Every structure is written in C-alpha cells, then in structure tokens.
Amino acid sequence: MENERRSGGPPEFGTLLRSFRLTAGLSQEALAERAGLSAHGVSALERGYRRTPQRGTLALLAGALALSDAQSRELEAAAARWVLLRDGAKASVLVGPWPDAPSSHLPLSLASFVGRGREVDQIAALVRQHRLVTLTGSGGVGKTQTALQVATALGEAAAGAVCFVGLSPVGDPSLVPVAIASALRVQEMPNRPLVETLLEHLRDKALLLMLDNCEHVVAQAATVAEALLAGCPQLRILATSREPLRFAGEHTYRLPSLSIPSREAAARLRASDAAAYGAIELFCDRARAVDHRFALGDENASAVAELCRKLDGIPLAIELAAARVNSLSIMALTERLEDRFRILTGGRRTALPRQQTMRAAIDWSYDSLSAPEQRVFERLSVFAGGCTLAGAEAVCAGGDVATADIANLISSLVDKSMVVADFDGTDPRYWLFESFRQYASEKLVASGERQAVAQRHARAYLDLAERLEYSPEPADRFQVIARRELDDWRAALQWTLAQRHDVALGQRLVGVLRLTWSGVAVLEGRHWVRLALDLVDERTPSKVLARLNHAATMIAVRLHEYAVALASGESAAEHYRIAGESLGVASAQTLTGVALEALGRVEEAQARLQEALAIARRSGDRRLLAFTLRCLGSASAAAGDIVAARDYLAQARPIHEAKIGSISVEADLSEYEFRAGNVELALGHAMDSLGPIREFGHPDVLSHQCALISGYLVALDRYDEAEEFAREILDLARGHALTVVAAWALQRLGAVAALRPQARERAPHSHMRAARILGFVDARIAALGSVRGHVGQLEYDRVLKVLHAAMRPDVVANLMLEGETMTEEQALNEALRDCPSAPRIGRIPSLD
DSSP: OHHHHHHHSSOOHHHHHHHHHHHTTOOHHHHHHHHTOOHHHHHHHHHTOSOOOOHHHHHHHHHHHTOOHHHHHHHHHHHHHHHHHTTTOOSSOOOOOOOOOOSEEOOOOSSOOOSOHHHHHHHHHHHHHOSEEEEEOOTTSOHHHHHHHHHHHHHHHHTOEEEEEEOTTOOSGGGHHHHHHHHHTOOOOTTSOHHHHHHHHHTTOOEEEEEEOOGGGHHHHHHHHHHHHHHOTTEEEEEEOSSOOOOTTEEEEEOOOOOOOOHHHHHTOOGGGGGGOHHHHHHHHHHHHHOTTOOOOTTTHHHHHHHHHHTTTOHHHHHHHHTTTTTSOHHHHHHGGGGHHHHSOOOOTTSOGGGSSHHHHHHHHHTTSOHHHHHHHHHGGGOSSOBOHHHHHHHHOBTTBOGGGHHHHHHHHHHTTSSEEEOSSSSOEEEOOHHHHHHHHHHHHHHTOHHHHHHHHHHHHHHHHHHHHTOOSOHHHHHHHHHHHHHHHHHHHIIIIITOSOHHHHHHHHHHTHHHHHHHOHHHHHHHHHHHHHTOOTTSOHHHHHHHHHHHHHHHHHTTOHHHHHHHHHHHHHHHHHHTOHHHHHHHHHHHHHHHHHTTOHHHHHHHHHHHHHHHHHHTOHHHHHHHHHHHHHHHHHTTOHHHHHHHHHHHTTTOOSHHHHHHHHHHHHHHHHHTTOHHHHHHHHHHHHHHHHHHTOHHHHHHHHHHHHHHHHHTTOHHHHHHHHHHHHHHHHHHTOHHHHHHHHHHHHHHHHHSTTHHHHTTHHHHHHHHHHHHHHHHHHHHTOOOHHHHHHHHHHHHHHHHHHSOHHHHHHHHHHHHTOOHHHHHHHHTTTOTTSOOOSOOOOOO
C-alpha cells in the first residue's frame, strides 16, 4: 500500500480511508462510533458509493483515526481528487481534446429567492462592466444564493456559458485549479501545470465563471483567477468571499443584510407595509414553508419586524429562526434570542455544516483570523453601540495587540466581513452584528479578559463624557453625540453600577452625563441617578455628590417635579460650594430658581436667578447665560412684568447658537403673550414652534408644548381641537411615563367635558365627570410635587366656577373627593368616556 501511494500519486479516497482504518486497528463499526457516523456511511465511503465527504466529515474521520497533519492533508487531497474522478473520468491522466463547457452548470435551489431584487440588478450591472466582481459580506448574509441569481440572469439574458465552482470542500489551497477543472470537466495533461491546461481550454471561450466561497483559499483563488483573466479575454469571474481577492481589476460589492424597519417603524408596522422590507418577506416565506398556517397580519407584524431587527436582517439567521415557528411563537422566539445560538440551529440537513447553525457560520470566519485579529474581534464585543477608531484603540489594545496596530486590524476585520463599517458620520464607526457580538462576547469571557476589557471600556466612556461635560458644542449637536454614544454609556453603567464592579467610576459617570439625561434619556437618567445616590457613602467626594444632585435636579425640572427639583438643586449648590466650583453653583441656582417660580415663590426665584446670572456673565458660559436669561424672563412674567420678560428673552435670543434654543425662545414668547391676554398671538407662537419640536424628537418637550396649545385652544373655546391635542398628550404619556403632563392632559379633557356647549345637554353627567377628574388631578399633582402652571390654573379656576354654577359646592367637593380615590384606569376611562375616536387606555404611567 505504501508503495502504491508513492508511485501512483494520491489513491482513491475509499482505498486510503480503509488503509488508515486498518492501520489504526479499527473495524468499520468502531470507526463509525468514534467519528459519530453510521457504519453504513463509513462502508459507503470506503467502497466509493457515497458522494464526496464534506470537510466536517473529513475532520471527524481524521480525529477518530488520530491522523497526523500530513495524513489529514493526504486524506483531503484524495477527497478533492475524487471530485474529478466521480463523474466517470479514468484514474489515469488523459490528454485532450477537451469537451466544451456546458451552457449552464449552476446548482438549482429548491427554495424561493426573495428580498434581493435591487442588489441582483446592481451586481449584474457590475459584472457586465467589469471582468472580475467579488461579492463580499458576512457569514450567512446570502452571498452564494445572490450570486447564483445574478449568474442565472446573466446566462439567460446573453445565452452565454455559466459555470459554478464550489470551493467549500477544498481544504488545500493548491487544489483550487483541480476544483475549477472538475467543474469545467477539463482533465490534466501529463507534465503540464493544470492552470496552463485551463488557460488553453478557456482562451477563446465566452464564459462566466462563478467561484463560490473563496475566503479560506483566498490567496490561491486570487492567483488562479488573475492568471485566467489575463490569458482569457472573454472570461468573466463572479466570486463570493468574506473578503476581497485583492488584485488589479477587481470590483467588490459588499452585500448588505436584508432591509429591516427602524425601531420606531417596527413598533407601528402594519402587514400591508411589510413588503417593503426584505427581511420580513424572507421570514414569512420560510415560516410558511414549515407551517402552512402561518400568516402575517396586523396583530403580529410588529413582533415579526422586531425579531428581524434583532437578527440584523441576516438571511441565514432569519431562516433558522423561521424554522422554529411550528414550535415557538414569534414573541417566544424574540425573547430566546438572548441565547440565540441555542435557537438558531437546525438548518437544512443537506446544507453545508457551517450553514446549519449560526454558530457554525461564524466559526468558519473566526477560525480563519490571525490571533491578533481574534483578540480585537473579541474585545469589540464590549461596545454596545459601535465605536470610533479612537474608542477601539482605547479599549482593544493590550497584550499581543499594540495600539498602533488597531487601525490595520480593524480594517482587516472589515475586509473579512467580521466588522461593519459605517461612514455616514464625520468619524467612521465600527460595530458588530448582534449575533457576531454575542459570539465574540462568549470568546472574550472564555479568554478570561472580560473584566479587564470592560474596565477599559468604562474608563474610555467616562473620559468621553468628561470631555463633553463643558463642551462648547451647541445643544442640538451635543444631543446628536449623546444619542450616538448612549448605548455604550448604558453598558458602562451596567457594568460599574448595576453589577457593582466599579461603583465610584459609575457614580462619576452618572453625574457627568447630566446633560445627556436631561436631554435624550430623562427617565433612564432618573433610574441611574437614584441608583448612584443609593450607593453613596462617606468616601463619595463632594464633587461627585454635587453632580449627582445636579443631574437629579435637571431631570426633575424636565419632568415638572418641582419639589424634588428644589431639594436636589439646593443640595447640589451646597456641594458645589464645598468643591469650590462656582459655575456649578450658578447652574444649580438657576434650576432652583425655576423650581421656586413654579411653586409660586417668585421673589425668591428672582433673587437666586440674579445671583446665577452674575456668575454666568463672569464665566463666559454662553449656554448657562442664555438659559438663566430665559428663566429670569419667565420669573418676570410670573411677577406680572411682561416688559421685563420680553427684554430678558431678547437678550437670550442671539446667545442661543443651537436650534433647540431658538425653539425654546419661541415657546417662552407664547406663554408671555398668553399672560398679556393675547391668546391668539400666543397660539400662533406655540404652533410655529410645534413643527421643529416634533422634528427634534423629545417626547417630554413635545408633550409640554401640546399641553400649552390645548390650553390656549380651551381658552379660545375651540374644544374639538383642544381634545385632539389632549389625546396626543395621553399617547405620549403612556409611551414615555410622563406622569405630570398626563395629569395635565386629563384635566384638559375634564375641562372640555365641562365647558363645551354640548355639556349642558349631557348635564349633570358631564359636570360630574369633570369634577371627579379635577379631584384625581389634584391628588396626582400634589403627590408628584408639581403644579399646574399659569395656563392650567386659569383653566382649573374657570371649570370650577362652571361646576359651582351647575351644582352645589358641597356636591362638587364630594365628587372631587371621589376623584382623589380613583385608580388611574378609572380616571382615564372617565376622561375618555365621550371621546369615541380615542381608544381606551388601561393605565397611565405610575409614579415610579
């Protein structure tokens, strides 16, 4: 046997396998048991009755036989040679003539192809223009099936020859020419390199050659492809690979994931809109294939959309998830994605092993990375929202990875489709698909590096927050940055505070992020501030305590919880004084001034605000100066001095550089005009600012503005419009836990019920409803430490006057006492009883 192998070249696969088995002293049954195969399968392989074994099977056999590396390569080479011989070629090498390449030699897919129409057209156009097009993308994104659709379309359109070469089974790069020759049915000539034989065969032929799955033999695939294109002028190549081939003339097309809706669009998606998203279309197609009863309707469209979002629109992941719909609901599937590698399994039995589970698909790419690339890939998993290059350098360097090498390593990971690059912003951002991130995180934990990398990540994001703390960036630009980085700040706080790995660092981060909490994440900010304050001890520095209380004050002001704001603001100012930070004192004083004015202590408010204004002017802090001037304007208006209020506002207007500041000035002006009795003018200013506020996307600011507008409309007796705005406020409150503004909206609906002309027709029921609603709102506002504001108080007094005219005062008082004891659900149903166009809302947000 040994002599036969030396003299005759690589023997047939079955003969070699039998030799290795006998040398190991194993029966077919014993080998099958060790390798996890069937005895019948081993027998079929040895006798040549079975198709070429996949690489996974070869690995199992090599392990069971305890083969050396050289023996494993010999077994792979014999398997690849079998690719040539299994179609009837003689064991000896034959000399041409060569058969013509078939007009179409493409594997047929039994599954439908959906969601890629635009990409197929774009890739086909590239192939027509260029002789080498490489389709790249992450594992499972659908490169092979998309390329097959392109090749089929081009072959049909031009009636030209198309040939498919699958390189997945090729373990030895030197066998790439053998695989191409086998697909073309070209046989070797003695004493002549196979590439030369291929060149001779293809020299005058018009052919589209599809080289599929080049990534694991990419260097040899590039060498062979370059040689063939240089010598065969009518040849075109469409390659698929997780990284480019990289030689002159190559044009790459990075295949994206299937289209998915945004988080907001997914939440309100209807079945009729789903066809616009390729990911949802694919999921539904594959789900119907395993369960004919599956149907997409309005009741499950949002859930399907969210599932596809969590799968990043990756076709393989979607197909694996869809295969589970006959045993799990969409909601259960989505919930179990926290452990997605247990769910995303069970692909087609006939698929390649790496296409049968999501883990195997990523394994295939991960195993091809160098050690430094693997380390960077693993460490990138700590980023929850992607990162800049600077962020990656701060977190991913260490050990065998130098900071100077990070840029090249990330570039290589992008090329290999392991990392996604986003170039839409000013700085490129890099991120991982969620399946890749979970995989990398598992590897990071297994390496023992998780805690050290998380510590570097938390420190890096504290540094970023501190750089932004007193940034000159305009408020709207700052909030763009804050939204972009919020996921990573959240991840850092989860590790430092929630998991108690570095409480002191987490407390510093919460306080430094006060502008972020008051700008883009008010309720989440309140959660983190409360947690940070709960963990305060005697070691907590005054500077940190000042910032934490300052953050609590800013959040309370945004939520109109003025009693809380006053207490937190005074504590913040005191700790800033101890820390010697005059600018902090001024900022805290401004917020306490806002709280004092809202609580009716206007003179105290003006005194605090004047102190803060003097410090702001000396410091040159334009943002604080503009805000303090606006607050003084509001306090002056509350004191009845509208002239002074307009003057302060005029001073603030040119200082505001940010769009949101200009919007706020317009909103302030509307309130001043209302106080001056110019209700129509107030409504005009408020409506002018409404569009930009909607665009800016702050639900608490929007709800406050809608509350003002609905109050102005009630004052103008435009009750139907007022009711419409009040219902919008309730929708916002339900979605964002805006409890004070929800109470204002309930009062508005009670006012409409009592004041509109139809109320007399429905008396006394409409008046009784209004009284109970006012009682509930009284109790709710008192519990929250808030107030109604000027517009709301005037409205309240007006409604109370109407109720006292319609009913005895003691009856009104008793009805209001009933309202104080109502549940939230009862109050809402009472308010919406005569609003047929409004759905009933089960609960408004609780105080927590």
